[in-house]
Amino acid sequence: MDDLTLRTEADAVLAELVGAREGAARLREDQWQAVAALVEEHRRALVVQRTGWGKSAVYFVATALLRRRGAGPTVIVSPLLALMRNQVDAAERAGIRARTINSANPEEWDTIHEEVERGETDVLLVSPERLNSVDFRENMLPKLAATAGLLVVDEAHCISDWGHDFRPDYRRLRTMLAELPADVPVLATTATANARVTADVAEQLGTGGADALVLRGPLDRESLRLGVLKLPDAAHRLAWLGERLGDLPGSGIIYTLTVAAAEEVAAYLRQRGYPVASYTGKTENADRLQAEEDLLANRVKALVATSALGMGFDKPDLGFVVHLGSPSSPISYYQQVGRAGRGVEHADVLLLPGREDEAIWAYFASVGFPPEEQVRRTLSVLEQAGRPLSLPALEPLVELRRSRLETMLKVLDVDGAVKRVKGGWIATGQPWVYDAERYARVAHQREAEQQAMRDYVATTDCRMEFLQRQLDDEKATPCGRCDTCAGPWLDPAVAPDALAAARGELERPGVEVEPRRMWPTGMAAIGVDLKGRIPAGQQAATSRALGRLSDIGWGNRLRPLLSPQSPDGPVPDDVLSAVVTVLADWARSPSGWASGTADATPRPVGVVAMPSRTHPHLVTSLAEGVARIGRLPLLGTLTLTDDHPTPRSNSAQRLRTLATSLTVPPDLASALAATPGPVLLVDDYTDSGWTLAVAARLLRQAGAEGVLPLVLGVGG
Structure with missing residues (x-):
């Protein structure tokens, strides 16, 4: 078939795609160049073009043409559900049968797999997270690699850890690319890749050789x-x-x-x-x-x-x-x-x-790839386990939050140091090198990008x-x-x-914070006998905070006050006044002690302060101020018996430290026994909620009939 005939056929598909009459739509020359490379030459191409250029038109037109010539289904790796929904709708307009596999439709996966195997699906859109699913990777991915007619990697900048939205799941594409037959075309697309990211994506996708076609256009958006x-x-x-x-x-x-x-x-x-x-x-x-x-x-x-x-x-x-x-x-x-x-x-x-x-x-910069000692610790734990460890089982044994731990494991999986199997993760025993130089360069690049935004x-x-x-x-x-x-x-x-x-x-104070109701899983593995649901008689009540550190109202006032680097001092008058407003609103709430309802919480009988390593004066003065204004006795302060700071890595590690270091001193225990009723528990900040959970358990075991936590700031 000559180029003119193919071009005419491609333009006809485009007309169906955009809902135009035949002959009224025509691919631009750069779009046609990409389509021709995929359909005629079966090449691998990287397209870097501005948003709105029409990248999806390229792969849908190419899909229709390839399917008419007997090719297998197109597999599109797409990062977001919104993108998938838009693309499925667009495909249907051109008579292209598209299905999607993502976290929102697990009940449809088996049916979709069967449709793909019967050849009834033209396009399969897959979220990158599926590439790291054991079942999908072992059962579905090899079949797709063997039968796919076109592989499309949308938003391909996600492959690069130099990119603004790096996603380790995307690196699984290396496996699929390695298993693709040589004549299967590949299209990678993005609107947001500088020269460094473009080169990195090309290398990751295996498109860095002489056979690669890189189409890069101007990025001005005239509108x-x-x-x-x-x-x-x-x-x-x-x-x-x-x-x-x-x-x-x-x-x-x-x-x-x-x-x-x-x-x-x-x-x-x-x-x-x-x-x-x-x-x-x-x-x-x-x-x-x-x-x-x-x-x-x-x-x-x-x-x-x-x-x-x-x-x-x-x-x-x-x-x-x-x-x-x-x-x-x-x-x-x-x-x-x-x-x-x-x-x-x-x-x-x-x-x-x-x-x-x-x-x-x-904050976001602080949750990048972990330091080498934390990575080595995780590998050591997996090696010593002798069996697969799930994320909940592994988390208590390392000092990483679950989301950061999972991201790290995905990177190690691609690097070959660990493997995801049924039941969890295992160490492969393969040598692994911590690329400190690369991580430092990435961190430096992030700093340069921040400066660029200041310059903008x-x-x-x-x-x-x-x-x-x-x-x-x-x-x-x-x-x-x-x-x-x-x-x-x-x-x-x-x-x-x-x-x-x-x-x-913005200055309206008051945020409700739900208490912890379940202990973390796997605590027995680190010597702490706490599991399952926290008994109702040991739980804290719903907390009140002055504001969230992440909001644009009180957050702006509280962040500098509560920063670990900020000097300690008495609670500012405006902050104390706002806390009193929070207390008054709490008392008048439907379950508050001043509401007069049948299920109202009894009025607090006293105030208990949390110990603080970074802001002891702040917390003490806050507790004293609340007690004075509320005309309540200050019953005392809990005690931290361990000199080691409570880790902020994950729930299990925090709980282990708190369970052995936080205690009710004798004078506070005596005051609780002599003053029956609920108490206000005052602290400066809560993030995970475990400090308040452990403190509430101790206070209730010591005789408090209820614990009402009151804090200045809450994370998240």
Whole structure:
């Protein structure tokens, strides 16, 4: 078949895909070049093109053409459920039968496997996490590798640990690539890869040789108008958004850096009368789907989202993207703003940086690949076990949180040092080298990216050109549209009443924190006889905190106060006053001691302070202030008998230390016996909740009839 005939056939498929009449749609030359390389030459290609370029059109058109020529199904590795839903809908328009395997549809997996084996599926979309599933890897993956007609790796920057969204599950693709027949074409696509990431992805995918086709286009987005608005504080930013959201074109996305901020901002905007919804990693799948559909149908003005709504969400007429807080990477920022303006001539992109941004960057930077001694410890535990260890069984034996432990194991799995089998993880015994130099280079690169975001905020040059250069776009030139090229179009003024309303919302104190109800699994393995459900008579009540450290209201006030590096001192007057407000609201709540209801908690009879290694004066003065204002006796302080600090690695390690070091001293035990009733337990901060759980158990065993924890800050 000559090129002209194939091109005509490809354009006809494109017309079906986009819902146009035959002859009314035509692949651009660079899209056609990619399709021809896959269908005619069966090559491996890496496509780095801006968001909205039409990467999905390439692999759907190629799929249709390959299937007509007898090829097996296309396997697309996609990172997000939103991307999968959009792509399945697009495929159906072109008569392409697409199915997806991901964490949201396990009940359909067997049926889908059977459909693939019968040749009834043209496209199988797979989440990268499936590549690390033992059953999928051992049973399904070899069959797909043997029968696939095309392998597509979408958002391929996730392969690279230099990339802004590295995912170790993606590295499993090496196995599939190694098992693919030589004539099976491979397409890797991304919009957010600089030269370093492009080279790394090409190497990881095996596309670094002479046969590789790399298609890299200009990354300017002609529809986007970029701007930065520097406002004094979180209240001004929230007030400005509350006043101006209705002026932004169409519907859009408001990005925040944390879950707490997303929920906080969404609640405020709803109070201001805007139809908005929050969208985070904690949002239930059904609620996510509804939120996406509402935004696609313009039933909401905006989704207030974390990065959970990122790659792949496709709304061509999205009119704006606003960031309340700077992402830590200009590449990540470019990827997120790329949601806007894909099918409209003009869209607004606004960045409202905050002073809390860098503290949030620092937190995420602290959970990278663990130090060598922690990795070696994990390998040693697996080697000595002599049997597979599940994550819950392994976690108590190492000093890593489960999510970080799982990520590390996936990297070690790809490196060959461990293997995931039925029942858990085992050590392979193969030599493994800790690539300290590489990890240090990655950390240095992250620091450089953070500095680049600071520079982006401060630059007086073209903002689009700045982002293009961060992505090594050789064709970067001034855009003529942004606030530095064409001048600011945003009025930073905020009406006094709007500012007062925003400040009142942010300064409203009080967060409920559910208590721990189950002990961690595997405690017997480290010598602690605690398991199963915590008896009701040993549990703490639902706690109250002044605020979350991750929110943009009280979080900004509490972070510097509670930092381990901050000087110790008495509780500030404004903080104590806010705590008293929290207590008053607690007392008047439906189950509070002042509510007058039948199930009300009895009024506390006294105050107990937690010991603190970093802020003893702060905690003591807080407990004294609460006791004085509440006219309650200060019964005493629990004691830490061990000089070793409580580890902040994982639940099991924290609990082991607390179980042997936290005690009720005799004078406090006597005071509890002489003052029957519930007590207020005062502390500065809670994160995992285990300190409060152990303290509540001890106090109730010593005679307290209830424990009501009250803290300044809560993590998360």
